[in-house]
Amino acid sequence: MEQKIRIAVVGYGNIGKAVEQAVLHAPDMVVNVVFTRRDPSSIKLKDSAAQVCLVSEAERLKSDIDVAILCGGSATDLPDQGPHFAALFNTVDSYDTHARIPEYFASVDKAARAAGTTSVISTGWDPGLFSLLRVIEEAVLPSGEAYTFWGPGVSQGHSDAIRRIPGVRDARQYTIPVERAVETVRSGDQPHFTTREKHLRDCYVVADDGADVKGIEKAIKTMPNYFADYDTKVTFLSQDEMDANHAAMPHGGFVIRTGQTGEGMNHVIEFALKLDSNPAFTGSVLVAYARAAYRLNQERQTGAKTVFDIAASYLSPRTGEELRKEML
Amino acid sequence: MEQKIRIAVVGYGNIGKAVEQAVLHAPDMVVNVVFTRRDPSSIKLKDSAAQVCLVSEAERLKSDIDVAILCGGSATDLPDQGPHFAALFNTVDSYDTHARIPEYFASVDKAARAAGTTSVISTGWDPGLFSLLRVIEEAVLPSGEAYTFWGPGVSQGHSDAIRRIPGVRDARQYTIPVERAVETVRSGDQPHFTTREKHLRDCYVVADDGADVKGIEKAIKTMPNYFADYDTKVTFLSQDEMDANHAAMPHGGFVIRTGQTGEGMNHVIEFALKLDSNPAFTGSVLVAYARAAYRLNQERQTGAKTVFDIAASYLSPRTGEELRKEML
Numbered sequence: 001m002e003q004k005i006r007i008a009v010v011g012y013g014n015i016g017k018a019v020e021q022a023v024l025h026a027p028d029m030v031v032n033v034v035f036t037r038r039d040p041s042s043i044k045l046k047d048s049a050a051q052v053c054l055v056s057e058a059e060r061l062k063s064d065i066d067v068a069i070l071c072g073g074s075a076t077d078l079p080d081q082g083p084h085f086a087a088l089f090n091t092v093d094s095y096d097t098h099a100r101i102p103e104y105f106a107s108v109d110k111a112a113r114a115a116g117t118t119s120v121i122s123t124g125w126d127p128g129l130f131s132l133l134r135v136i137e138e139a140v141l142p143s144g145e146a147y148t149f150w151g152p153g154v155s156q157g158h159s160d161a162i163r164r165i166p167g168v169r170d171a172r173q174y175t176i177p178v179e180r181a182v183e184t185v186r187s188g189d190q191p192h193f194t195t196r197e198k199h200l201r202d203c204y205v206v207a208d209d210g211a212d213v214k215g216i217e218k219a220i221k222t223m224p225n226y227f228a229d230y231d232t233k234v235t236f237l238s239q240d241e242m243d244a245n246h247a248a249m250p251h252g253g254f255v256i257r258t259g260q261t262g263e264g265m266n267h268v269i270e271f272a273l274k275l276d277s278n279p280a281f282t283g284s285v286l287v288a289y290a291r292a293a294y295r296l297n298q299e300r301q302t303g304a305k306t307v308f309d310i311a312a313s314y315l316s317p318r319t320g321e322e323l324r325k326e327m328l
Numbered sequence: 329m330e331q332k333i334r335i336a337v338v339g340y341g342n343i344g345k346a347v348e349q350a351v352l353h354a355p356d357m358v359v360n361v362v363f364t365r366r367d368p369s370s371i372k373l374k375d376s377a378a379q380v381c382l383v384s385e386a387e388r389l390k391s392d393i394d395v396a397i398l399c400g401g402s403a404t405d406l407p408d409q410g411p412h413f414a415a416l417f418n419t420v421d422s423y424d425t426h427a428r429i430p431e432y433f434a435s436v437d438k439a440a441r442a443a444g445t446t447s448v449i450s451t452g453w454d455p456g457l458f459s460l461l462r463v464i465e466e467a468v469l470p471s472g473e474a475y476t477f478w479g480p481g482v483s484q485g486h487s488d489a490i491r492r493i494p495g496v497r498d499a500r501q502y503t504i505p506v507e508r509a510v511e512t513v514r515s516g517d518q519p520h521f522t523t524r525e526k527h528l529r530d531c532y533v534v535a536d537d538g539a540d541v542k543g544i545e546k547a548i549k550t551m552p553n554y555f556a557d558y559d560t561k562v563t564f565l566s567q568d569e570m571d572a573n574h575a576a577m578p579h580g581g582f583v584i585r586t587g588q589t590g591e592g593m594n595h596v597i598e599f600a601l602k603l604d605s606n607p608a609f610t611g612s613v614l615v616a617y618a619r620a621a622y623r624l625n626q627e628r629q630t631g632a633k634t635v636f637d638i639a640a641s642y643l644s645p646r647t648g649e650e651l652r653k654e655m656l
Binding site: 102133271 | 346348349350352353354375426429430433450455457459460461462463464466467468469470471514516589590591593594595596597598599600601602603604605608609611612613616619634635636637638639640641643644645646648649651652653655656
C-alpha cells in the first residue's frame with residue numbers, strides 16, 4: 001500500500017479541528033503534526049496521534065510533512081503564514097479577503113516557486129467551491145447573469161461587529177437570503193437587486209444588565225456597511241438562551257446563473273450548499289485540496305494555485321480509470 | 329488581437345446547429361468549417377460564413393481548423409469518427425454510452441497521442457457537468473450518498489422506443505423526477521430508492537387511425553428496461569396537438585450529495601440544471617470544452633481527456649489574473 005499523505009494542521013481552532021476530523025474520512029491521508037502558537041502541552045487532540053509542536057519548529061519537521069493546511073485567519077495570520085509556510089511545505093489555505101487575493105497570490109506564488117512547493121490558496125466554499133462554480137457556469141453559459149446568495153447562516157464578521165457595540169455582551173447574526181429574490185432568479189428572470197432585496201440580517205443579542213437596548217438596536221440597524229443597507233431584525237435574549245439555541249454555525253447559499261443560448265432558449269444553472277457547520281465543511285474542502293496540492297507537487301507543478309487551476313481528478317482519491325468507469 | 333480559435337462542426341443536426349449558435353457567444357472563436365455527409369450544397373448555415381465540406385475532405389483542411397466538435401451520435405457515428413478525427417484535429421464530443429466509455433477513451437487516446445492532438449470526450453451535461461459535480465461533491469464530502477435525478481425533460485431514447493410500437497405514428501416521452509424523492513434527499517436523508525420511486529415517465533402518443541390504443545398503452549407500460557419498472561402515464565393526442573405543444577426539447581436535473589463530516593454534522597450539496605433546450609445547452613458546453621482542448625494542446629497536453637482532467641480556467645475566456653481578481 002502506498003504511503004499516506006502526511007498532513008500538518010497549522011492552528012488548532014474551529015477550522016483546524018475540522019481538518020483533523022475531515023482527514024479521518026480520507027483513506028489516503030493522516031495528520032502527522034499539529035502546529036500551535038500556544039503551549040503544545042495545553043493542546044489535547046481529539047482524534048489523532050499527531051505530535052503537537054510550536055509553529056516555530058516548522059523547519060525542523062520538513063521531512064515529516066507532505067502538506068501543511070493553514071487554518072489561521074485572513075486578517076493577521078495568513079499574510080505572514082502563507083508565504084512563510086509555502087517556503088517550507090506544500091500548503092492549502094482559506095484566505096478570504098477578496099480584495100487582497102491578487103497580492104496574497106503573488107506573495108505565496110513567489111515563495112512557493114522559489115522553494116519548489118505547491119500552494120493552493122483561497123479554498124473552502126466561498127472563496128472556493130462557489131468561485132469554481134461561478135467560473136464553470138459563466139464558461140458554459142456566457143450570455144447571462146450570475147447571482148450569489150449566502151445563508152441562511154451565521155456571519156462571524158457581522159456577529160463580531162455587534163459585539164463591539166458598548167452594552168453588548170454576546171451576539172449572533174444570521175444572514176438570510178430573501179426567498180422571493182432567490183425564486184425570481186430561479187425562474188430565469190435577470191433582475192438587478194439592491195443590497196436590501198437580496199439578504200436579510202437577523203440578529204440575536206445579549207445585552208449587559210441595565211444596558212440601553214433601544215440604543216443598541218439603533219446602533220446595529222444604522223451601522224454603515226454591515227447593516228444600514230439591509231432590512232435588519234434585532235432580538236434580545238438571555239445568555240442562557242443564546243448558549244442553548246445559537247451555538248451551531250450553519251451556513252450555505254446559492255450560486256445561480258441564468259442565461260440564453262443562441263436561439264432564445266433560457267437556461268438556469270444552480271449550485272447550492274446547506275451546511276450544518278461552516279467550519280466542518282470548510283475543513284473537509286481544505287482536505288480535498290490538500291490531496292490536490294500533494295499530487296500537483298509530485299508532478300512538479302509548483303507555485304500558487306487556486307480552485308480555477310485544479311482539475312477535479314486531483315481532488316478525488318479514485319484513479320482516472322475508476323473515475324471514467326464509475327463517475328462519468 | 330489574438331487570432332480566434334477556428335472551429336469545425338462535424339455534423340449539422342440539432343447539436344451541430346447549437347454549436348454554431350454557441351460559438352456566436354464566444355468572443356475568441358469562429359466556426360470555420362461545417363462537415364457533413366450530405367450534399368454540401370444542400371446545407372444552409374444559419375449564422376456563419378463557414379465553408380461546408382464533405383466529411384471525407386477533412387484531411388485536406390487540417391491547417392484551417394483548431395478544434396473539431398463532433399456532433400454525431402454515440403451509437404454509430406462516434407465510435408468511428410472519434411479516433412478518425414482525433415488523428416487529424418483536436419476534438420470534443422458528447423459520447424454518452426456510459427458502459428463503453430473506457431473503451432472509447434482508449435481508442436481516442438491512442439489516436440490523439442499518436443497525432444499529438446488533444447481530445448475531450450464525453451462532455452455536455454450528463455456525461456459532462458453532472459459527472460464533474462459528482463466527483464467534486466464526493467471529494468469534498470466523502471462520507472455520504474449521491475443522487476442524480478433527470479428531468480423534467482424529453483428522453484429521445486424513450487420517445488424512439490415508443491415510436492417503434494406498431495400503430496404509433498409519433499411519440500414524446502418526458503422523464504419527471506418524483507418531487508417527494510427530491511425533497512427527501514434535499515432534507516439530508518439518505519434513502520435507498522427503487523427505480524419507480526425516483527422518476528415518472530409521462531408519454532404523449534399519436535396513434536395511427538384505427539390503431540388499438542389500449543394495446544399500445546399496454547405495450548408501453550410493460551416494455552422492459554424502458555417503462556416496466558416505472559409509473560408510466562400515457563396520453564393520446566392528435567399530430568396537430570403534438571406539433572403545437574411538444575416540439576421543444578427541455579431537460580435538466582439534479583446532482584445531490586448528502587453526507588456527514590466528523591462530528592455528526594450534515595451537509596447537502598446540490599447542482600441543478602433547468603434547460604429550455606437540451607441540444608442548445610449541450611452545444612454551449614461543447615464550445616467551452618473546445619476552448620480547453622485548444623489550450624491544452626497549446627501546452628502539449630495531448631491525448632484523450634475528460635471533464636475530470638480539465639481545470640476550470642481552461643474553459644473560461646478570462647485570464648488567470650482576471651479570474652483571481654473578479655471571480656474568486
